[in-house]
Amino acid sequence: MSSAVDKAVAALEMLPEDMQESAADYLLMQARKFRALKSAVGEGLADVEAGRTVPWDLEEFLAQARQETKP
Template sequence: MTSAAEKAVEALELLPEEMQEQAAEYLLSQARKFRALKQAIDEGFADVDAGRVVPWDLEEFLDQARARSRK
């Protein structure tokens, strides 16, 4: 087991038994969110590197939104 995993186990063991399951689920949930966020960021950088991203013009967006709202 890695040092970080050993520390996590030790920390969970220090908690009262009735809190351990909830704490472990929370840690797992946060790790999954981190992994999903990292994957989304990596995909975004891949899009930039592949030229699939264009600069966003806020003024143009607002003009289009205003035009749509007038219809």
């Protein structure tokens, strides 16, 4: 096992038994979120490299949003 895995296991074992399951679930949830974020960033970078993006103009966006919300 890797050093990080050993540390995680040791940390979980230090917790009271009734807390171990929820702590492990939390760690797993965070790992899944990280993996999803990493994938989304990779997709975004691929879009940039392929030229599928355009510069974003904040002022233009705000002007358009204000126009759409006028009564």
